[in-house]
Structures are given as structure tokens and as C-alpha cells.
Amino acid sequence: MSTVVRHEHAHHFESAEQEFSAAKMGMWLFLVTEILLFSGIFVAYTVFKNLYPEMWSEASKQLDWKLGAVNTVVLITSSFTMAMAVRAAQTNERGENKGKIVGLLAATILLAGAFLVVKYFEYSHKLHVGTLPGEHYFFPGIQAANAHIFFGIYFLATGLHGIHVVIGMSILFWVLLRARKGHFYNQYYTPVELGGLYWHLVDLIWIYLFPLLYLV
């Protein structure tokens, strides 16, 4: 509990500082690619919302905004625990924060799981009533035409986001295992930091998805 495993920087770097700074820049570039990946869905969203405005608001009302709001709160909280986990690693000198890092990471992963559980209930409801993408759509309650497009985009956006949640959970779990071994301290916490950045991005995308899908 009271010791940490010292980190040696890789041979092709001059210093740990250079290694950290390079890793972080790489992560930010990666996050940019994620944003651009999602931008395609956002563009499609804008196009079809404007082509079929009435259908869009009618279809959006079929989503349960309460569940969406609950999930928003869950993700925001997980982002907060994640930020605190990074902070705990940054201030960890001799391993005194190890329990805190592990605990906060575990909380983040649990909240991510809670998010997925809520999503599961939402999805199964839709499977049941037929608010589904494309040719699988069979919901009778929407007057306007082409509602299957809204649900196509809904499932794509939330599905892709959900996959990112799962990936984020696995990354954070790996970070957690390493944190238990005492790998992270104030001189070396790159994986915690990068995992955190990834997780905040997942939150960031949801911050936009929530009002766009549930509240229009």
C-alpha cells in the first residue's frame, strides 16, 4: 500500500516528460477522429430533421426523456468520478492514494454499467413497440411518414455511443487493474489520464445526443 512501482520511460524518448506529452497529444488527435466519426451522424440528423420537421418532433416524443435525463446525470457523475480519479493519481506520492484511485475508477465503471442498463430498458421497449430503424419499423402511433429514419438515426447514434461506453469500460477496467498494482503516482499516471480523456469524450458526445434526440 505504501509503495509505488516506478515507471521507466521507453527507450526512444529522451525523457518521461516527452513521453507523457507525446502520449497526450496522440490521445487528443484520437479524440478528434472520434468527433469526426460522430459528426457524420450529426450531419445526417440535421439533414433529416429539416427535411421532415413534423415527423421528427413527433417521433422524438416517443423517446422517454426521463430515462434520457437519468442517463445524462449518470454519465455526468461518472465523468466527475473519473476526473477525481485522475486527480487522485496526480497527487499520489507514495501510494497513499491507491485506494482512492481504485475506488473512483470502480465507481466510474459502475456508473457506466448503470448507463447501459438504462439503455437496455429503452432498447427493449423499442423492440417491443416497433420504433425501430428502417424496414423493421412497425410502430402504428406516429402519423407522419418516414419515422423509421428518425429511429434509424437514434439507434445508430446511441448504438455507436453505447459501443464507446463498452470500450471505455474495458479501458478503465485495465487501468483499474494496473492501479491496484500501484503503477500510478504523481510522476506517472499517463494511462489514467488518457483513459479519463476518452471517458470524458463519451460524456461529451452524450451531452449533445441527449437534447438532440430526446428534447426536440
Place this chain on the structure above:
Amino acid sequence: MSASNSDTHAHAHGGNYFEAARGLKSWLITLDHKRIGVMYLFWVIAAFLFGGLLALGVRLELWAPGETIMSADTYNRFFTLHGLVMVFLFIIPGIPAALGNFVLPLQLGAKDVAFPRLNLLSFYIYVVGTCMALYSTIAGGVDTGWTFYTPYSATTGGSVVMMTLSAFILGFSSILTGLNFIVTVHKMRAPGMSWYRMPLLIWALYATSIIQVMATPVLGITLLLLAMERALGIGIFDPALGGDPVLFQHFFWFYSHPAVYIMILPGMGVVSELIATFSRKRIFGYRSIAFSSLAIAIISFLVWGHHMFVSGQSVYAGMIFSFLTFLVAIPSAIKVFNWTATLYQGSISMQTPMIWAFSFLILFTIGGLTGLFLGTLGTDVHLHDTYFVVAHFHYVMMGGTVMAFFGGVHYWWPKIFGRMYNEALAKISAVLVFVGFNVTFFTQFVLGTRGMPRRYYNYLPEFETLHKVSTMGVLIIGLGVTIMVLYLAKSLLSGEKAVANPWGAKTLEWTHAASPPVLHNFDETPVVEEPPYHYPAPGEESRPTKVPA
């Protein structure tokens, strides 16, 4: 020659990167950017040969009207696969991932790229993507053309989903390479290697990487949507379901137009190296060439609609895209003029890489200028989807990038493998490819302006002569490439040993590293004290390259 001192210098510490470890396993798990580059090199050359054979098939079928050697369906699959293999498996990874991987850290004076593990991962992703592409050709084939236009691609048979997923996967590989290069350029430069001391290849690769990182994810989502369209019928691109097929073209070209510059920019970088080295002259307009690479990268994102002039796109969008398209001509022309100015009063040596560089200059200029015809709204309505377009992009992609790629391969061959090749045969091969290329594709400009549509299986009898000429051109190219493969293979087996700097070049990989380089590239980190290509100015006496004590 300045080479000899650094040669002994590097060899003092023994084994090169081939000798550092032995056995298949040492290659499969290597993190060395040089080995990864070499593995890429063999793989992309194989892809090029495969794609070339497909092109040969297409051309042979077009030898005469009607069925010649294959059915119409097979023909559709052949040209689709030719496009996909050449674009995704050869040209996009060709210069950056194969040559760039090897050269970039060396030119920066770094021991490796910033993320060696990601580098290896990107190679394996590329291999998996290749296998998926090959599998999808066996399992049904794809006949959509490499552009996958909807709604046809959403309804046709064959294994379109597998092929789109393969391109999706290959996109990841490309992103990882680009990301790696950007961080490497920012964070791994040797002491003294300021931005304006970087060789122009680095600037070009940097600009390329920006496009790879910013554009490729959109290809990912596009292909994902297409796969969903086929799997679930989500209807986003299907007019019968309330969707918009032209939206697919927007998505596709947001990536694929910048991707055209992923293909050509590294070629421009290689040519900058070749022209400076073989003219023995400081490059003219270093900063203009460097910044024109970045300008091309940015402008490339603003012009994609010029592929869609006749798709039903809004006339206003068409006008804006047409106007912006002409802007690309400016940085491209800046480069060509600066290269030409570098040649002026240079002491030019016509060694093999330089022959390729000249081929590039001539063919790329023709390709670029014919692009302006196609960027003009009215003219494009006439030329759209004719052989003129085919000829145009082959002049840029093959006449430009492939010439630069082979120029680069011949230039860095001694550095990569430590052996020379047969110079006479190499020159013959380069000239054959140049001649064959023009016979093949200049004919197609004529075919196109006379109204021969691209991708057609059959044609009117009046086009027969020109088609025959074009097909003969391919055979000449094939002969040239065959000779090349043979003498390069011979060089690998029994080529004469290369010295560290056979060309008298000025960049770090020649002046400070052995041929082939040692495991960590340099025995000690080089310190850069000169601007790039610091050849003696006219009148100045020749002086040896500085080697740190």
C-alpha cells in the same frame, strides 16, 4: 565523398537493423519503424502487382467490343477490385506507411516514431483489412465501383458489406499511421531540427497525416451507414424510403476527395527530395513548398462537391465547389514552379530516381491541368464519367504518385537494404513505364472527349483503335514493371553493397546513418546545425557534411 566518414562512423558499432535480431518471430513482433516499413513495402508492392494484373484484365477485355476474355459481370468486379486495391491497399499506404515509416524518423533524427506499438498495430490492421478485401472478392465479389454509390450499392448482390468493412478497417490503419506521424513530427525532432530545417518530405507527410486523421473517420461512418443500409434498410440513402442518395456522395467525398491528396502529397514530398538531391542545389522556395503542402491539405476539404456536378447537387453548391476547386491549382502550381526553379542551373545527374522525378513532373502537370477542365462546371457536364476522367486521375495517381513511389523506392533502396541495383536496367524500366503510361492514358483523354463513357463493358466500333492502343500501352508498362521486379529481386540477393550516402544527399538518413541503419538509427542523436539541402551555393566551394564529433 562526404559519405565515407559517416559510413565508418556508423559501422563502428556493429549490426544493422536486419542483423539486430533474427528469425520470423523477430519480424512479427518488431516495434522497429524500419522493419515495419519494410514489411509494408513488400505488402504494398504485392498489392500494386495484384492491382496491376486486374488492370491488365480490364484492358484486355476492352481490346475489342463485346465479350473478349470475360463476362460483363466479371468485368464489373475486375474494375471495382482494381480501384479498391489500388486506392486502399496500394496508394494510400504506399508512400506514407512504407517509405514514410522507414524514412520519417530517420530524417527527423529520432530513434523511432512516437508510438511504435501503434505502428505495428496499424500494420496488422492493414493485413487484416487486406485479407477481408480478398475474402470478399472470393465470396461473391463487388461490382459497385470503388465509390460504392447508393442506391446501387445498397441493393446489388455480392459481398458489399464485407468489402465496406474491409475499407473501414483499412481506414483505422491509415488513421493510426497519420496520428503517429503528427505526434512524431511535433515531439521527436532531434536537437536543432527546427520546423524550417525539416526536409520537405516531412512537411508533405505531416500535411498528409492531417488529412488522414481528419477525413478518414468520416469514411468510417459512411461505410458503417452503408452497411446498416444493407443490413437494416435504415433508408438514409434510399429515396424509396425517404432518404437521399446524394447525401451518400457528400459523405463519401468528404473523405475521398481529401484522400486524393493523401495519395499525391507524399509523392510531392518524395519528388522534392529527389530534385534537390539530384540537382545538387538548395531547393528553391523551401517555405513556399512546405506551406503549399499544408494549403493543399486544407483546401482539399473544401472542394469535394466537384465530383457531384451532375448528381443533382444544388447549382449554388456546384458554383462554390467549382470556384474552390481552382484554388487547389495555386499551391500545386507553386510546387511545380519551385521544383523547376530548383532545376535551373543545378548540376543535374540523371540517375534512376531522377528519371522517375522527371516523369512525375511532366505527368503530374498534365494530370493537374486536365483537372481544371473537370473543375469547370460546363465542361464537366460533357466530360463527366467519360474516359477523360479516367485519364485525368491516372495521370495524377499513377503518373504522379506511382512515379514518385518508384522514384522513392529507387532512392531509398540502398538505405533500406544496403544494396545497389543495376542502374542500366533500372533506367530502361523507368523509361518503359513512362512511355507505356502515356500510350495507355493519353489515348484515354482522346477517347473521353469523343464520348467514350468510363466503366462500360462494350463500346462502339469507332473507339476500337484507340482502345487497342491503350491496351498495348498497358503491356509496355507491364514489361517495365516486370524488369523492375527482376532487377530489384536480384539486388536483394546479390546486389553490390551500398555506401552510406551513394547520392551525396544532405538529409540525416544519408549523412548520419549507415546503409542499412543500425537498430536505433543513429549511434548518437544527431545535432542539426544547417538548413535542409544545404548544398554549396553557386561559386561556393564544396564542403563536406558536418558530422558531430
Place this chain on the structure above:
Amino acid sequence: MSQHDHDGSHAHSHFVPPAKAYWGVFGGLLFLTVVTVAVSRVDLGPFNMLVAMGVATVKALLVGLIFMQLRWDEKLNGTVFGFGLIFVALFFIFTLADIFSRGYVDPVTDNHYLARDQVRALEKDVEKARGGVKYEVGRPSDELPPNEVAPPAPPPAPATEGAAPGSEGAAPAPEGAAPADGAAPAPEGAAPADGAAPAQP
């Protein structure tokens, strides 16, 4: 970067944000979530969207600047991120610029018509012909009452296959879905699934 002197202790001199900042942002994010939900319950017309996006952007800024520490980070990382957003903007601007200005130019009057307006005009015409019954392009065609007047052919074809999504064929009816608006189900045989032009009497 690579020329940084470092004194052997390889010390990271990274700023560690105070925990208070994180708590503050957490509270702010929760508050803004309540705001955005509350506003969406009130009908403000187009301003609903504006407010929702505005609030989301403030939230995103909070997460980016504080949680992701961009405020204290090397400038380069923020630049990278901002640069990415520029490309997202380009994607939006050019795609939407086409989609929402699409249409055709009348060769005689030189006027430019938007495809969307054409479709709306077409719908109005049909509505009039049907005596005020609402008609929407893309509506499953089996909702058309029998003996329906065929909707007029769209005005001189815009050379745009995708310009008027849905105008050339109604969306296939979901299987077995009864029209929910109470319209009488179409009699058998009067519901060609693929055409907006039912048989003339």
C-alpha cells in the same frame, strides 16, 4: 519539446486542479441538465433548439476545459481539438449548403426553385384536390382514399434524383400497420405499394 532540459528527477510540473473546481463543474453540469430539460417543456419555437444547443455547448466547454484540463494543458492539445471542430464545421456547412439550396433553375424565367418548396407546393395541390385532406409526400400510399385524383406529376423534372426524397415513390407501408389516423383502410387492390399514381377510374 524534445530539447527540454530535464533535471534527472523527471518531474512533471503539471498543474493539479483544485478539487473544488471539479465539484463546481459537477454541480454546474447537473444544474444545466435541469435547465435544458425545463426549457424543452416550454414551446419557444425555433429557440428551443437554440437554447438546447447553447446549453449543451456550455456543458461541453465545462467538461473540456476543466474535467479534461484543457485550461491548464499545453496549448497544442487545445489547438488540435479546435482544429478538429473546424473540419466538423466544414462537413456541416458544405453538405447542408447543398441540401438546403437544392432545386432547379427555370430555364425561361431564370428563377431558382428549391426542391423542398416544390414538394410542399405539390402537397398543397393534392390537398386542394382532395378537399382539404392532409397529404404528405412519402406517406404510405395505401392511405390514399379510393378513386383518388392522381397527384399531378412534379413540375419539370429537376435533374435531381435525390432532390425530393420520397417524391418519386411512397415509402412502403409497414406491414400490417393500420393507418392510425382513422382513415378508412384502402379497399383491396387499390393500393399499389410503389406508386403515387393509383389507377384512374
